[in-house]
Amino acid sequence: MYEIRTWPDKILKQKMKEVDFFGSEKLKEYIDVMFQKMYEHEGVGLAANQIGIPYQIIVLDTTPREENEENKEGIKLALINPKIVHKEGEIESTEGCLSFPGVQITIPRAQKVVVEAKDIEGKDIQIDAEDFLAVVLQHEIDHINGIPFIKYLSPVKRKLTLEKYMKKKKELAKSK
Known part of the structure; x- marks a missing residue:
């Protein structure tokens, strides 16, 4: 019932209910x-709509899971109705997403x-x-607000990334 939804599933494009x-x-x-589901798919975060739950709930666990990872601390959280109230600075982030398997982009x-x-x-x-x-x-x-991470790409890069992703998705479907 609660399986990872992949793009272009419509629930990934909608703002979730509070x-x-x-x-x-x-x-609970x-x-x-x-x-x-997040651990099963080796994610560090998951939004409720990614498994078909139409509410503003996110979970995350940034605790290192590999013995060889540096001795850094992690945090495990479940947040309900989260809102970003302040942003500062900018960094380039290379991200993947369980709803876009195989896609890695820098934004x-x-x-x-x-x-x-x-x-x-x-x-x-x-949380600071x-x-x-x-x-x-x-x-x-962003997920619970219906904003996929590909939105941060330029229109040309977004189109190319989606074309490549959809082609790979079709190939995987054929092989099953």
């Missing part, structure tokens, strides 16, 4: 399934962001993030 059922079993179920992102959200119980959360965490937050919050 959650108003805090503390509920349904919300959504978050559990989201973490499960500009804010280096620092401040995000306001709710936790599973509806309590306010504020920079660099990798800031990029992951921007990517996932």
